[in-house]
Amino acid sequence: MSEARKTDLYELTMAMAYIHEGMTAPATFSLFVRDLPPERGFLVAAGLEPALDYLSDFRIGPGDLDAFANALGRPTRELVPLLGMSFDGEVRAVPEGTVVFANEPLLEVTAPLPVAQLVETYLLNLLSHQTAVASKSARCVLAAGGRPVMDFAMRRTHGLEAGNAAARLGSLVGFSGTSNVDAAATLGLPAIGTMAHSYIEAFHSEESAFHAFARAHPERPLTFLVDTYDTDGGTRSAARVIKSRGLGADSAIRLDSGDLADQAVRARRILDSAGLTDVLIVASGGLDEYRVDRLVREGAPIDVYAVGTRVGVSADAPYLDSAYKMVAYDGRPVMKLSSAKTTAPGQKQIFRSHGCSDVIALRQERAASDVRPLMRPVMRNGQRVTDAPPLSEAQERFAAEVSQLPPEARRITGPLPLRPGFSDQLKALTSQVRRRIASEILAPERV
Amino acid sequence: MSEARKTDLYELTMAMAYIHEGMTAPATFSLFVRDLPPERGFLVAAGLEPALDYLSDFRIGPGDLDAFANALGRPTRELVPLLGMSFDGEVRAVPEGTVVFANEPLLEVTAPLPVAQLVETYLLNLLSHQTAVASKSARCVLAAGGRPVMDFAMRRTHGLEAGNAAARLGSLVGFSGTSNVDAAATLGLPAIGTMAHSYIEAFHSEESAFHAFARAHPERPLTFLVDTYDTDGGTRSAARVIKSRGLGADSAIRLDSGDLADQAVRARRILDSAGLTDVLIVASGGLDEYRVDRLVREGAPIDVYAVGTRVGVSADAPYLDSAYKMVAYDGRPVMKLSSAKTTAPGQKQIFRSHGCSDVIALRQERAASDVRPLMRPVMRNGQRVTDAPPLSEAQERFAAEVSQLPPEARRITGPLPLRPGFSDQLKALTSQVRRRIASEILAPERV
Structure with a gap:
């Protein structure tokens, strides 16, 4: 035009x-x-x-x-x-x-x-x-205190143009990647993302869903979404899959709902007792700089923050x-x-x-x-x-x-x-x- | 793409x-x-x-x-x-x-x-x-209680795509027009808009700015922005131009800042005493359904509401x-x-x-x-x-x-x-x- x-x-x-x-x-x-x-x-x-x-x-x-x-x-x-x-x-x-x-x-x-x-x-x-x-995104980077921040905003920005802008602006202020395929391809940004709850539901069990994912993606570090049914159980399933497949340090689990601080503590404990001290914990789900700040201050053992909707639309401003x-x-x-x-x-x-x-x-x-x-x-x-x-x-x-x-x-x-x-x-x-x-x-x- | x-x-x-x-x-x-x-x-x-x-x-x-x-x-x-x-x-x-x-x-x-x-x-x-x-826009139509509502959101939506969506969605719920030229052309919506404060400032006097506008737009109903320097004075200038040029019922004045209810009452009085009872009053400037509702309840003599930023970004949601x-x-x-x-x-x-x-x-x-x-x-x-x-x-x-x-x-x-x-x-x-x-x-x- x-x-x-x-x-x-x-x-x-x-x-x-x-x-x-x-x-x-x-x-x-x-x-x-x-x-x-x-x-x-x-x-x-x-x-x-x-x-x-x-x-x-x-x-x-x-x-x-x-x-x-x-x-x-x-x-x-x-x-x-x-x-x-x-x-x-x-x-x-x-x-x-x-x-x-x-x-x-x-x-x-x-x-x-x-x-x-x-x-x-x-x-x-x-x-x-x-x-x-950009200003809202910058505050997320400050709140995360050096931990990686990822852009997950595309699904609720005001159109695709706004989604691509959010990915670029996140990167400008220090985000480590974006879920947005078009922005990643067009702007050369690292693309990130693994699975949704619906993916788990499509299988007859959570663990079989994780194994299928690992089979389809032999070359990538994998992140397993563990809160579809029961977060502790999901974390244990993920731990078994990670151990049995030798995925180790490249892998992560993702928490997307509920009390993230509490769940992260429990998940960290489960992973550590499985000997998976180098498996990361990714948090997402309604995060913005206020919630990231609170989680960081509470000492939640979260390694990576994925921020989405509230940041991509700059919800409070x-x-x-x-x-x-x-x-x-x-x-x-x-x-x-x-x-x-x-x-x-x-x-x-x-x-x-x-x-x-x-x-x-x-x-x-x-x-x-x-x-x-x-x-x-x-x-x-x-x-x-x-x-x-x-x-x-x-x-x-x-x-x-x-x-x-x-x-x-x-x-x-x-x-x-x-x-x-x-x-x-x-x-x-x-x-x-x-x-x-x-x-x-x-x-x-x-x- | x-x-x-x-x-x-x-x-x-x-x-x-x-x-x-x-x-x-x-x-x-x-x-x-x-x-x-x-x-x-x-x-x-x-x-x-x-x-x-x-x-x-x-x-x-x-x-x-x-x-x-x-x-x-x-x-x-x-x-x-x-x-x-x-x-x-x-x-x-x-x-x-x-x-x-x-x-x-x-x-x-x-x-x-x-x-x-x-x-x-x-x-x-x-x-x-x-x-x-669309939901935010619909509330503006309800608040205006039958008075025309216009979309002025384009300048602060999240990109052009979002601006065009705002124009279309406003029309869907009953808006009477949009300021957005691309949306008007593409979607066949009525386009509306006349002058900014900067236009008035570019001339050596407000009244000469109004006259120049009327000379350049002989075929259109005209709206004169009256609050660049002093709203009462601006309204009187507009009244003189409207009368001297015989613009009458096709014309309007626009109020864009300050206490809109108070200014509208004063402007209505000035227009009426000039015999311009059929000249309309358009209000704009930070309007959304809450402010329109308040103005309507206060009985402000405003004939047309132009809503912009807060509606186009659905600011409260x-x-x-x-x-x-x-x-x-x-x-x-x-x-x-x-x-x-x-x-x-x-x-x-x-x-x-x-x-x-x-x-x-x-x-x-x-x-x-x-x-x-x-x-x-x-x-x-x-x-x-x-x-x-x-x-x-x-x-x-x-x-x-x-x-x-x-x-x-x-x-x-x-x-x-x-x-x-x-x-x-x-x-x-x-x-x-x-x-x-x-x-x-x-x-x-x-x-």
Whole structure:
């Protein structure tokens, strides 16, 4: 499908009005999250790479004109001024895997006003969704305290596209594998998964199901799901199969329901007394960072955590309070004033000191020597500045960034997010634009 | 992309074990929701049509074998037994738009065991996600009490696919339009939307922005966004533009932030005193069924509700506790016994009496004359029984079904879902299978 149709109708009606008025000067839009959801001490910037792919491919073709005309109820010929429009602008952004906080721009787009407007909807969609899921996934990695975390979300994400995003974002923050075959194949991620309860039920006994599985998969480390009927009995069956087949250290059992901590203790005891001290215990079933954290704190002898639904849909924060706000048009800084949702004008930069102490500044400000700017040019004239980086770059960035976070931001329950400050120059510009709006725009209409 | 890759790795490892063991007899899997989320008095079955499209197209080709081999870390030749496998089974389901409750099968698949297993992941994904969003959307329609509801969710759904699903599902339960251009074009839905705050900011005054919009869109009813700087002032500007251009009854103003009830009262007063009693007020901005319900109860003079993010991601219930459970294999009813997640065995039917008083029964049971069966054959030998129905069929079905729901299930806050009963025959079969498992499967392993 054409990328150009991934938009809301109002982007189109605005673009048409801009073209009609000859308002095609460059505009800058800033995409940021106004407030972090409760129970988030930080966000992990994500979605930039698919967003740049989208912008690279954005081009309005004849088929799009027909679709637009249909949506607007206007003849196609009236849409002709849009034909051939592509994204030829500049993008500055924080790279994927960067830790970010409220009000920090994830991305700034500068392009002729109509096209900068048309790309709003899908940029917001990609960056909001993916940053939400990456942030939730990152908390699972922190909760697991070094134990491997796996993505099992595909069956309940909001479509396949979201399932593949969950797999990629899990990997970005340090997951060890995914159950999702398409994502594993497409993204080159380790694929993991073995059997369901239904598999056990299809056989006349649990142990015969395990043996059949081992016969069919002679070359793989095997994981046996032991809680279909009775977890202790299932663990003993698995232990017998593992011993009789000499599967040893490559194998694992999986617990998927009930009191996981208690069952893991009992299963560990059964495995150990069978001499299978190197057989691992995998836990799954409704896990998220809160439950993983509790299990780890309780000392549950669980070696691998598989997280699914709640993480893939970011269940406690399934969306972010994100905004795509115009901050400059034709060289003039602008802002929205009404109610509580005031936004700061002008193109920006984020300066980070050690410990993620951040200042949001204007783009042209100079950094002190001990701070580093987080936003960098990623697209010029509609072309990526560099080739798409491998996922490993974002993985390494996240690992380095998260280690600098203070403990209260990393906390799973009741985390305290850092609050970036605003530079003096940005504060001065904000006051100045506010005064200008009050005098030029509000005053005459109050008459 | 090939439909066959939309699966979890464990579906594949199980399918291989089944083929290896010659276990290719027909199996029946039942897809249902175990418990309704809090604050849901009913669910609206949805996702069946895309699920049938998926099953129709499911076929394992040579490229899939390579992807599977890669995911499994095995040579492609070992996957050859899967080559050419397609979905050639039977599907019985409740049609889209049907009101359903806990434990009622949305769908039952009967197919050779390996293929019935391979389709689990994506069937669960489609039906869980779409039923969740349709159910949330339906509550918005109920809350709005006859006032039009619009879908504005695209910018924060989990990807474009989820955005298009939200537009379709909103329409299914009675929404009047969508902001999503691609969904409107593809599905033939009314597209709606006009301008953002950034549009106003791009001009030197709010009123000049409104005039420019009217010049560019001479043929459309226009909606003016009035809360960029000061809502009363914006409403007065809009009133002047509407009057001076004679836009009258076709037009509207939109409120998108702040105290919507208070602003709507003030805006209505301003419009009425300008003689614009037929200009509508549209409200948007963080709306969901709870907020719409409150605004309607407060008597806010809002004519149209645009709901977005919270509805498109089903924010208070972003997933359903759904399951795809084997209920029969090779003529033998089966069930999972462990912990609290017992499932009832055998192929099923749902019998509904007036007022949505339901009984879950076995497939072969006869209905009394005053009840109707909800599940119907929709696919035989991998082919749809009828052509894909138009969306209007599901729309009419939902409208008829929801009108039969008792008020306590329709309630927005603290709804009470109906609890279907189980037929005597189903209860008897459940006890019998439970006893068989206890004697055949559990007992020997307890040794």
